[in-house]
Amino acid sequence: MPVDNERAGAGGDAGTGLPGTRRPGGRTARTRAAVRDAVLAGLAEHGYPGLTVEYVAEHSGVHKTTLYRRWGGVDGLVADTLDLAGEDSWAAPDTGSLEGDLRALAMEVLRAFDDAATAAPSSAVIAAAFQSERAAQALRAYYTERFARCEAIVDRAVVRGELPGPREAVDGGALVRAASAPLFFRLFITREGLDATAVEQAVAVTLAAARAGVFMRDG
Structure with missing residues (x-):
């Protein structure tokens, strides 16, 4: 179950992997989603060692000062990406057996x-x-x-x-x-x-x- 940019924004179904999340309304939620998308892109492109706050700022459109103030750094950005992934409406399959x-x-x-x-x-x-x-x-x-x-x-x-x-x-x-x-x-x-x-x-x-x-x- 992927955490890719499209599904993360659209709320695709997933289960024992890492699912997408719904994108709630409001400026704060849109900012958080944009940051999440940038974190995922950066992890996929450079891995954790190569992910930087500067990369997330450039690809999310959120100033790095804001990123540091709200998330504290790369660790906080990755952790919030996972937190956001868990805020979806996914339910376990029900096939009848x-x-x-x-x-x-x-x-x-x-x-x-x-x-x-x-x-x-x-x-x-x-x-x-x-x-x-x-x-x-x-x-x-x-x-x-x-x-x-x-x-x-x-x-x-x-x-x-x-x-x-x-x-x-x-x-x-x-x-x-x-x-x-x-x-x-x-x-x-x-x-x-x-x-x-x-x-x-x-x-x-x-x-x-x-x-x-x-x-x-x-x-």
């Missing part, structure tokens, strides 16, 4: 990183989290909130009888993470890239583990 929902989530990751144009901003933001503690905290908060939304998938699966209950006994966050973790491992650790086979394997393994009760909480 746990298998379908997990596949839909995994396919969002595949589609996002299969296209170089959409993959560059998301990859750059994730890379920034390895170099900036503030960016890492913002990325962790983003994913914590994103996976919390995904717990609706587990709620529905328990109601349908696809998973053992009661609902509170199932660690929904761990289940959803299990479906996406192998994909991000291939993308950012082994650098193998993704294909449909990798998606199906991740879904099948997660589904089998869920049905076997692996994600039941102790006690």
Whole structure:
């Protein structure tokens, strides 16, 4: 799920990657969105080490004095980009089955990183989290909130009888993470890239583990 300039402004759907955000009205919101777009462009073009306040000022039209005063520097700019990414209306897929929902989530990751144009901003933001503690905290908060939304998938699966209950006994966050973790491992650790086979394997393994009760909480 990309964080590219077009989707970030238009509010495209995304899930376990980094989605776009809606662009609310008002001068402050427009300024924040312009700054966000410039940060994403700069990260994609130069990476975190090459991103500067001067670059963001030039590409956003916001004076660097304002950027320093409001965001404090590059770390603050990247963190706010992630904060803004989390202010969207994305909801977890509802396909009618746990298998379908997990596949839909995994396919969002595949589609996002299969296209170089959409993959560059998301990859750059994730890379920034390895170099900036503030960016890492913002990325962790983003994913914590994103996976919390995904717990609706587990709620529905328990109601349908696809998973053992009661609902509170199932660690929904761990289940959803299990479906996406192998994909991000291939993308950012082994650098193998993704294909449909990798998606199906991740879904099948997660589904089998869920049905076997692996994600039941102790006690």
